[in-house]
Amino acid sequence: MSAHQYDHGHTVAGWVGCGIASIGAALVGAGVCFVSGVLIGGGLAIGVVALLVTWALHLAGWGKGPGVRPRDEWGWRVRDSGASAGHDGCLGCRLAGRRRAGRVTEVALPVRGDAGGEPEVAAAVGADSVR
Numbered sequence: 001m002s003a004h005q006y007d008h009g010h011t012v013a014g015w016v017g018c019g020i021a022s023i024g025a026a027l028v029g030a031g032v033c034f035v036s037g038v039l040i041g042g043g044l045a046i047g048v049v050a051l052l053v054t055w056a057l058h059l060a061g062w063g064k065g066p067g068v069r070p071r072d073e074w075g076w077r078v079r080d081s082g083a084s085a086g087h088d089g090c091l092g093c094r095l096a097g098r099r100r101a102g103r104v105t106e107v108a109l110p111v112r113g114d115a116g117g118e119p120e121v122a123a124a125v126g127a128d129s130v131r
Contacts, residue, residue, distance in 0.1 A: 010057075011063045012077060015059045024047040024049075026043070027039050067087075
């Protein structure tokens with residue numbers, strides 16, 4: 001159980017990615033101070049590595065999707081149980097091919113000429129226009 005009252009999103013992926021990105025930012029800062037293109041380029045490269053490591057850890061279940069997690073998964077060392085199927089609305093999962101951006105949902109729509117009978121169920125397309 002977490003000591004936090006709210007789900008702040010502290011995860012292994014977040015902490016590791018933030019740590020690596022901090023090292024990259026420090027190198028970029030040192031490169032600016034010392035006018036060194038090598039340090040600036042190295043710091044930017046480490047920033048890209050931080051992004052990729054964070055994404056890989058998220059896909060491995062050590063991150064979290066958008067929204068609030070179940071209370072028993074609030075601890076930062078708890079693996080995400082739904083990561084293998086992908087998260088709704090998660091760009092990282094969509095880029096990995098785990099979830100589509102939208103869904104086809106069924107809604108009840110009245111049919112013309114229906115004189116008070118049961119409305120038929122029609123498929124309405126969500127936000128996903130890419131096949």
